[in-house]
Amino acid sequence: MNKIAETLRTFEFFENxxxxxxxxxxxxxxxxxxxxxxxxxxxxDDADSMFILIDGEIxxxxxxxFGDEYLCAxxxxxxxxxxxxxxxxxxxxxxxxxxxKTNCKCLEVKAKxxxxxxxIYPAAGVELLKIIAINMARNLRNENENLRLVYQALIxxxxxx
Amino acid sequence: MNKIAETLRTFEFFENxxxxxxxxxxxxxxxxxxxxxxxxxxxxDDADSMFILIDGEIxxxxxxxFGDEYLCAxxxxxxxxxxxxxxxxxxxxxxxxxxxKTNCKCLEVKAKxxxxxxxIYPAAGVELLKIIAINMARNLRNENENLRLVYQALIxxxxxx
Numbered sequence: 253m254n255k256i257a258e259t260l261r262t263f264e265f266f267e268n269x270x271x272x273x274x275x276x277x278x279x280x281x282x283x284x285x286x287x288x289x290x291x292x293x294x295x296x297d298d299a300d301s302m303f304i305l306i307d308g309e310i311x312x313x314x315x316x317x318f319g320d321e322y323l324c325a326x327x328x329x330x331x332x333x334x335x336x337x338x339x340x341x342x343x344x345x346x347x348x349x350x351x352x353k354t355n356c357k358c359l360e361v362k363a364k365x366x367x368x369x370x371x372i373y374p375a376a377g378v379e380l381l382k383i384i385a386i387n388m389a390r391n392l393r394n395e396n397e398n399l400r401l402v403y404q405a406l407i408x409x410x411x412x413x
Numbered sequence: 414m415n416k417i418a419e420t421l422r423t424f425e426f427f428e429n430x431x432x433x434x435x436x437x438x439x440x441x442x443x444x445x446x447x448x449x450x451x452x453x454x455x456x457x458d459d460a461d462s463m464f465i466l467i468d469g470e471i472x473x474x475x476x477x478x479f480g481d482e483y484l485c486a487x488x489x490x491x492x493x494x495x496x497x498x499x500x501x502x503x504x505x506x507x508x509x510x511x512x513x514k515t516n517c518k519c520l521e522v523k524a525k526x527x528x529x530x531x532x533i534y535p536a537a538g539v540e541l542l543k544i545i546a547i548n549m550a551r552n553l554r555n556e557n558e559n560l561r562l563v564y565q566a567l568i569x570x571x572x573x574x
Binding site: 314316317318338341342344347370371374375377378381382384385386388389390391392393395396398399400401402403404405406407409410 | 475477478479499502503505508531532535536538539542543545546547549550551552553554556557559560561562563564565566567568570571
């Protein structure tokens with residue numbers, strides 16, 4: 253098992269994936285370094301890849317309707333996070349900006365490699381897609397709850413007038 | 414090909430699935446009839462299945478923080494819609510209520526049958542999971558946009574005071 257495969261083995265994302273499949277993925281990934289303060293992905297950009305954060309801290313930012321960026325979350329490599337899955341799956345635009353808060357190392361998974369992997373190892377592809385779908389469902393439930401809270405605040409604000 | 418498989422063949426959801434796989438699914442589905450006005454699924458309920466609407470019209474409803482139901486969408490069988498995928502994937506609670514607007518016929522896909530299908534036909538499982546993930550990504554992008562709009566309305570309301 254090469255060094256990248258050993259790193260991936262520690263990720264919950266790959267917990268149901270065998271060593272052969274993990275090596276196949278690992279051989280197709282490049283380690284990319286992002287210096288602190290640099291932009292890893294930009295909201296609105298076209299994209300077809302996801303990232304695996306293997307070192308450092310990242311900020312997840314969104315833009316308000318007035319053009320201001322606000323911080324949604326800070327993610328640490330020790331929590332074994334992945335990001336950008338949505339654009340890899342639907343090949344639509346990035347839904348958030350990700351900036352390196354510290355010097356970061358990431359692995360980029362391109363859609364063509366992911367789809368190639370699913371063709372060769374479909375059972376492992378099912379496992380990865382289930383995790384991606386579960387993560388998306390969690391984000392969707394969070395967004396529903398955020399929408400409910402902001403909606404409630406809006407109604408209270410209107411009634412106060 | 415049995416009658417249910419022939420119906421499923423018209424759904425975009427199953428367009429990348431072969432006849433053998435489609436028959437396998439079709440044999441495990443029961444047609445359920447819901448009279449107009451009845452509740453098909455209820456927001457907050459535990460669940461582990463998705464539905465395929467094959468006849469009739471349904472209303473998608475959510476509850477406000479004040480307990481009022483509001484209409485999010487009306488879906489027609491002719492648009493070949495599926496619903497409830499999220500709870501089938503993450504086995505968490507229903508995120509919306511679905512009511513039969515007219516007399517409806519649905520096919521219910523249980524998580525255990527879906528997972529069994531993915532084990533026997535993983536390549537087809539990959540195709541179905543990709544469509545589920547793409548649908549979820551679309552819903553997530555819509556929710557992001559809704560949140561942005563309600564947030565904007567809230568800021569404008571606050572500034573007006």
